[in-house]
Amino acid sequence: DARVTQTPRHKVTEMGQEVTMRCQPILGHNTVFWYRQTMMQGLELLAYFRNRAPLDDSGMPKDRFSAEMPDATLATLKIQPSEPRDSAVYFCASGGQLRDESRYTFGSGTRLTVV
């Protein structure tokens, strides 16, 4: 089965450091999402792209988070500077293989710990 690949799987960093998480969507998928999951807040939508253009990033703290798709095979989520409250699992998802469906494939996530 085709997979969404996220790297790194785990990241421990010190407060104030820059963190970059990467996602390789499934080939041919034109919609990419970034979600964040914590015990307290559950799964939160941060941003999503269609055909590499950002459609909605209202869930993302703009002062420190940025999301981009430099090309169709790579999506990035960057945090600068990172803070302990950013500790969470970050999921990327892609879809768009079937018209008019919201059937998405999720990656295994990046577990971020900011100390």
Place this chain on the structure above:
Amino acid sequence: DAKTTQPTSMDCAEGRAANLPCNHSTISGNEYVYWYRQIHSQGPQYIIHGLKNNETNEMASLIITEDRKSSTLILPHATLRDTAVYYCIACSGGYNKLIFGAGTRLAVHP
């Protein structure tokens, strides 16, 4: 997108059918009902979706009431590997965004 309401948790015996309910009384005519599940420490996984007709695939069945105000996800023969959090989401389709609630934590026991 319409809000959905699910029980916080449910139990099921292995081999029995697991019936997970979802209320979506404010669902609009163009909104589908989607079900995803999340097994511990993995990303969410698509299960099934429907608009108004009942649907079945290799994973589960989806029963939607005629008034579309509620639905039930059925896992016909639950296994221990079906232990997960199950999310019911009302979404208008067309590559629309999925907004996850708290879901139902299903525990399948021997």
